[in-house]
Amino acid sequence: MSLSNALSTTTAALNLPSRTIAYFSMEIALAPAVPTYSGGLGMLAGDTLRSAADTCRPMVAISLVHRRGYFRQCLDDVGQQTEADVPWSPEATLPSANEIITLTVQGRPLLVRAWRFDVVGVTGHIIPVFLLDTDIEGNDEWDRHLTDHLYGGDTYYRLCQETVLGLGGVALLHALGCKPHVYHMNEGHAALLSIGLLEEHLAGNSLRDAQEIDLEAVRRQCVFTTHTPVPAGHDQFGLDQMYQVLGHDRATALEHFGCLHNGLMNMTYIALRFSRYVNGVAMQHGKVSQLMFPNYKVHSITNGVHAATWVSPAFQELLDAEITNWRTDNQYFRSVYGIEPAQIAACHLKGKQHLFEVLAKRTGHHFNPSVLTLGFARRVATYKRASLLLEDATRLVAIAEKIGGLQILYAGKAHPADNAGKGLIRDVFAAAAHLNSSALKIHYLENYDWELGALLTQGVDVWVNTPRRPYEASGTSGMKAALNGVPSLSVLDGWWIEGCAENVTGWAIDDAETETAEATCLYDKLEKHIAPMYANPAAWARMQQHCIAINGSFFNTHRMLAQYFRNAYFPFTTTDNATSPSSPVNEPAVGALLNEPALA
Incomplete structure (x- = not known):
């Protein structure tokens, strides 16, 4: 707009x-x-x-x-906002x-x-x-x-x-x-x-x-x-x-x-x-x-989310050519099953390459498009638990080394009066400084906004969400990612209870008594399910297709608004x-x- x-x-x-x-x-x-x-x-x-x-x-x-x-x-070198x-x-x-x-x-x-x-x-x-x-x-x-x-x-x-x-x-x-x-x-x-x-x-x-x-x-x-x-x-x-x-x-x-x-x-x-x-x-x-x-x-x-706002330019071009009515009727996202998965994978790769090109200009850091990349970006509040992904640093590093590399991109603003939220940002900065290596790259991106949100949801490989249940009302960033063929790894709360088809549209982090147990589940899914599928391009492309066809056709504001009018x-x-x-x-x-x- x-x-x-x-x-x-x-x-x-x-x-x-x-x-x-x-x-x-x-x-x-x-x-x-x-x-x-x-x-x-x-x-x-x-x-x-x-x-x-x-x-x-x-x-x-x-x-x-x-x-x-x-x-x-504005974030300084240690993540102070x-x-x-x-x-x-x-x-x-x-x-x-x-x-x-x-x-x-x-x-x-x-x-x-x-x-x-x-x-x-x-x-x-x-x-x-x-x-x-x-x-x-x-x-x-x-x-x-x-x-x-x-x-x-x-x-x-x-x-x-x-x-x-x-x-x-x-x-x-x-x-x-x-x-x-x-x-x-x-x-x-x-x-x-x-x-x-x-x-x-x-x-x-x-x-x-x-x-x-x-x-x-x-x-x-x-x-x-x-x-x-x-x-x-x-x-x-x-x-x-x-x-x-x-x-x-x-x-x-x-x-x-x-x-x-x-x-x-x-x-x-x-x-x-x-x-x-x-x-x-x-x-x-x-x-x-x-x-x-x-x-x-x-x-x-x-x-839901407005599909035409959040779908990447490459995907928009593909959809305009193959599914002409998708902009006015989002149910047509189901028709993505008529598109070869390899074409979908190619569109996502363009989004990933564009994300990394922009990040290189903004930050001076270079990321590898062939390496599995996780995205975690949202308002920073304690219940959203930005640091759960970093709970067991030793295991995270071991997984990164085992699967041939791992990249994690963080972004998000804390409310100016939320000192605890600001502390979480500093924690991620400290972890990145300690853990970054040839196998594992963690980077926190400054000033999460509309444009950066679009780049991330269009370009990462997996969208991570770790709220403490039941405080996630809905969550829409994962919906934007799904429209771009990006599966979620998320706690079963908010929209993900409805959107998660295990090993089809993404993966669930099991609810547990302790954060350590939930983190263990996250690492298990990453090591035993996500990384092996990512290593199989045909299987990964098929999952990308499922994300668009299954979740994209439902989690959109065209459907949501029709329900408001009807109900x-x-x-x-x-x-x-x-x-x-x-x-x-x-x-x-x-x-x-x-x-x-x-x-x-």
């Missing part, structure tokens, strides 16, 4: 009144040059909208502009929505405007994304920086940000003449949109007069996707902050409708209370979330999320609304 694609048409030409789905997300990965994302959540949001554009869905999206980005990661802003100028690159709305936040008026990024699909259909911005003359100086830093500042700053996202997003859409039938909260950050909808429903009456029937009217419009079983992933704020930022009426309404948890304002519980449909992002995650929130019905829709947005019947019944929600005639066909 180039920035030129973001300037496609005027706002009026987008027919905003026909947009029936509003997708709210604190972060959305829109283009490599636009730093409005931090990691998996933002990538998932961007991929969702790219699939919506490809399949002509009647959607619109809301996020924040994040003028200073998330951060650029420091951070730098990633500033960008929406004024120089994006059209304005030409609308300014006013909110009351912190007891004072707050002006909010928006910039528009157009996600353009393969058929030319556009999904407009409005990036909210408080850097407006007339706002309090502190308020002007509210939309600067993604996940920056303290909890007070974050609550103000999330107020802008939820209340500001609803107000902007309605000012633009867009009143969707469904509001999708991609994580709890956007939960306050429910208060905006409730205020509108009351039509000028006080929130103090709101009754359960009014809440029900809002619930019929809201869908909520929860993404993490990790407690730190569920934003919560003190009641003093809630009253100070939102004001007495809004805060009292949240208390009245049971949106607090353990005496705190909890964004997840607000979203749960105000949504008619709630889902986790994988089958297992749905089950874990149901245990976490037993008073609410939790469904599951397994995540969450416009179901034939609505399974209630709390205790009172909800009426069915009927899908409008999408094609008629857009005057164009709706693709499944």
Whole structure:
């Protein structure tokens, strides 16, 4: 997605009144040059909208502009992470929505405007994304920086940000003449949109007069996707902050409708209370979330990735020649069985060679395309256990020597406030300094981002994932790898429970009582199964084919979005999320609304 694609048409030409789905997300990965994302959540949001554009869905999206980005990661010689802003100028690159709305936040008026990024699909259909911005003359100086830093500042700053996202997003859409039938909260950050909808429903009456029937009217419009079983992933704020930022009426309404948890304002519980449909992002995650929130019905829709964004140029060329409809219908990835495995292996080799060429320029280190190469790249958090692969250094070295060499590429950012995560990066650096030899090469790559993520998932031979169960909600990097013929070696958590066919699409690391036992299983699979198959080019090429045909045809956002439309947005019947019944929600005639066909 180039920035030129973001300037496609005027706002009026987008027919905003026909947009029936509003997708709210604190972060959305829109283009490599636009730093409005931090990691998996933002990538998932961007991929969702790219699939919506490809399949002509009647959607619109809301996020924040994040003028200073998330951060650029800098690593010194021992792996100590420091951070730098990633500033960008929406004024120089994006059209304005030409609308300014006013909110009351912190007891004072707050002006909010928006910039528009157009996600353009393969058929030319556009999904407009409005990036909210408080850097407006007339706002309090502190308020002007509210939309600067993604996940920056303290909890007070974050609550103000999330107020802008939820209340500001609803107000902007309605000012633009867009009143969707469904509001999708991609994580709890956007939960306050429910208060905006409730205020509108009351039509000028006080929130103090709101009754359960009014809440029900809002619930019929809201869908909520929860993404993490990790407690730190569920934003919560003190009641003093809630009253100070939102004001007495809004805060009292949240208390009245049971949106607090353990005496705190909890964004997840607000979203749960105000949504008619709630889902986790994988089958297992749905089950874990149901245990976490037993008073609410939790469904599951397994995540996916946008195939055309993550498939390597060589594979895209092959697929365009052999499977002409794959860009609009990802089920055609099953047809890869009609392509010779040797052609698939050749495409992957081009991706591997390109990865190593880029790394040589970036780092000065040279890697051998003929040597088995493992990739481990994700947000650095302790539960993801980046060092499990290095648990038994002696055995790892012995395996590398036995199989004729092993290369391991690491990448990932730790949150600036996560000292434990930063320590894990230093641990990998220390291990690399100690273990690197002619047989074993370990390298940690700086500043894991969209472009580096694509290079790695297109170029490594095996994707490694070692989270502590059950904290991996889904995981999408392994899905990107699978689309490029790369099998996974992973703990059976998140998506891999559904995607692992042992010795066909990859390998499972058995769950065990100790990390040492899990590491032993990892080494056994590497030595006794992965390396021998890699040494057999025909067998390895066949596995690459299976990865694309089996996992690529399912773990994609085209399929995922179709499930959201069928099960969450416009179901034939609505399974209630709390205790009172909800009426069915009927899908409008999408094609008629857009005057164009709706693709499944």
